[in-house]
Amino acid sequence: MHIKNIGIVGAGQMGAGIAQVCAQNGFETILYDIQVELAEKGQSVIAKNLDRLVEKEKITIEQKKEAMARLKIATDLKTLVTTQLVIEAATENEKIKLDIFESLDQVCPKEAILASNTSSIPITKIASVTKRPQNVIGMHFMNPVPVMKLVEIIKGLLTSEETYTSIFDMTRALKKESVLVEDFPGFLVNRILCPMINEAVFALESGISTAEDIDKAMKLGTNQPMGPLELADFIGLDTCLAIMKVLHEGLGEDKFRPAPLLRKYVQAGLLGRKTGRGFYKY
Numbered sequence: 001m002h003i004k005n006i007g008i009v010g011a012g013q014m015g016a017g018i019a020q021v022c023a024q025n026g027f028e029t030i031l032y033d034i035q036v037e038l039a040e041k042g043q044s045v046i047a048k049n050l051d052r053l054v055e056k057e058k059i060t061i062e063q064k065k066e067a068m069a070r071l072k073i074a075t076d077l078k079t080l081v082t083t084q085l086v087i088e089a090a091t092e093n094e095k096i097k098l099d100i101f102e103s104l105d106q107v108c109p110k111e112a113i114l115a116s117n118t119s120s121i122p123i124t125k126i127a128s129v130t131k132r133p134q135n136v137i138g139m140h141f142m143n144p145v146p147v148m149k150l151v152e153i154i155k156g157l158l159t160s161e162e163t164y165t166s167i168f169d170m171t172r173a174l175k176k177e178s179v180l181v182e183d184f185p186g187f188l189v190n191r192i193l194c195p196m197i198n199e200a201v202f203a204l205e206s207g208i209s210t211a212e213d214i215d216k217a218m219k220l221g222t223n224q225p226m227g228p229l230e231l232a233d234f235i236g237l238d239t240c241l242a243i244m245k246v247l248h249e250g251l252g253e254d255k256f257r258p259a260p261l262l263r264k265y266v267q268a269g270l271l272g273r274k275t276g277r278g279f280y281k282y
């Protein structure tokens with residue numbers, strides 16, 4: 001399928017980023033959220049991001065205007081009836097996502113593809129609440145979406161080859177690179193990244209070194225742009241813990257058990273940058 005019209009469900013950090021790259025790359029884009037203020041907030045984040053790109057002379061004012069003209073906002077799911085692809089980027093909560101997919105299945109044309117940006121919920125499970133599991137797929141964008149090159153494409157057990165090909169082509173049209181991943185807990189990037197972050201928390205907890213030196217060691221010693229604890233603060237410690245729980249439960253191996261210190265930070269509400277304090281103060 002040659003995709004031209006896209007709906008995005010959830011106008012938060014990820015949804016707004018995905019909507020921005022879709023609109024910038026010529027797709028007619030509808031950004032949906034449950035409240036008009038939330039959809040408008042997503043739209044204004046996109047406008048500000050594009051302004052910055054104009055200031056840096058990465059795009060022209062004309063290109064900004066064209067992108068904004070392709071972007072509409074909505075709070076009625078029925079608006080998505082015109083779309084060929086919906087990318088869901090709502091809150092990471094299984095019940096919320098299953099409800100959304102059940103509704104999308106009723107609202108969207110039967111040939112439309114329904115994709116999820118979930119970090120941890122099995123695509124096969126999400127697909128099971130629809131009558132079109134062959135058209136359901138994972139599109140896992142990285143944060144911040146306009147900057148990061150990768151999209152993990154995740155095939156559920158029943159995802160068709162045709163759906164995969166359409167999403168592979170669409171990802172290229174967004175000027176992103178993709179990798180194909182089977183539907184296993186944590187998919188690929190988080191399966192490798194989160195245990196590394198978790199191990200850094202164990203190292204801190206065991207008193208092996210300070211947070212600053214753990215990050216310095218990994219930055220200068222392994223050429224990573226951010227140390228693992230700094231990165232954990234950026235992702236959100238609650239998100240890191242949730243992914244470790246999915247890996248631990250889904251794969252059943254002790255090596256994936258969340259570090260007790262990570263649990264303690266989350267219990268204390270120290271979630272990283274978004275709350276002003278995690279392993280560092282902001």
Ligand SMILES: NC(=O)c1ccc[n+]([C@@H]2O[C@H](COP(=O)([O-])OP(=O)(O)OC[C@H]3O[C@@H](n4cnc5c(N)ncnc54)[C@H](O)[C@@H]3O)[C@@H](O)[C@H]2O)c1
Nearest residue numbers: 010011012013014015033034089090091092117118119143
């Ligand atoms: N933040 C990251 O680094 C990151 C990276 C990759 C993937 N993800 C995934 O992207 C998704 C969104 O994450 P985020 O960081 O953008 O979260 P966020 O909290 O910034 O945004 C979530 C948005 O979803 C909306 N929402 C909630 N219920 C909804 C519903 N029923 N219908 C429509 N919208 C609804 C909320 O109002 C909010 O605007 C999650 O599945 C997350 O796991 C996040």
